[in-house]
Amino acid sequence: MSNQANTDTRQHAWSDLVINALLFQVIWFIAIFGPWYLAVVPLLLLLWHYIKTSQSRFIDSMMLLVVSTYGLAVDSLMSLVGLFEFDPQQALFANAIPLFLPILWLAFAMTIHRSLYWLVNKSGWFILLCVSIGPLSYVAARSASAVVFDHQTLIFIVIEWLSIGFLCVGLNHYVDSGDSNDRR
Template sequence: MTTNKTKLIINYLLFQIGWFACVLGGNPIALAATTVVLFIHLTWIGSWKKEKQLLAITFLIGCAVDSFLGNLHILQFGSQLNDYGRMLPLWLACLWLIFGTTLRHSLDWSRNHKLYGSLLGLFGGPLSYLAGAKLTDITLAQPLWQTLLTLAIIWAMIIPLLQSFSQAWLNKAKSQ
């Protein structure tokens, strides 16, 4: 990986490949794809030392949000039930880790331009869920426009929130 631009392109492509592998492949493929994406990302593009907190908080916030939406029946995970209620599918949890790899790389521009990050979330978040629902056993609550609006509002807040965490950790690293 010779240039920063090449790394950004590879980061973006890894996210896209990972997204499709998770959505189309189900849990076993998602776990394998996430492992490969994280390995490539942390070896050639990013750094575990610099990104571990951001990856962890992205994973935790994302799983919490999707679990909450599942328990409200806004997202319905097919037959993914257990004794404790609705269980987030592993492939969906893996998507949050893969998404976390983009925040300091191909989506780093949204760290300094929160409004643009919000607009990305406003449109990109719901479209991703809509596409995922078409390709999996996840069902979006009806009426669809209300679900998409809910997802748009959540995602318009998630990207700037995660980028604020990213900025705080970058500032802390610079001051040490």
């Protein structure tokens, strides 16, 4: 009986990881290739699922807040200094970042301690994928005219994703060290 219970738990956990990953992909594709506001619906579903599957609201809230704020701040700074250009109609007010960016950063942050957790624990691989796949997502967004930047800006995007990789690994290490039960 206990083997059946363990199997059910693993299957449930696996399905949660798949749901998390798929919702993130849906959000990314809608935000970049469609009208960004349609990404709000899957974002709300992802947030509901994130809360529903949370084992520690404190840890999940910290991960969500730190990762999304950091990514949004770096992208905002790169936009402010002129490395990125966005369609001004995508923003709430002049010289602001487009509204799809907070959606994307919130969605990405919700994958760190869920569908990407296994990879974050393999820190070298995670960082390597951050510095390759992260910039590729910006190139794809550029091809969809969601953002404009020149080729030289790619080095800054790689550095951004290198720092995000280290941030996520560091946060994950902090969360996994010590007794997480004290932070629940």
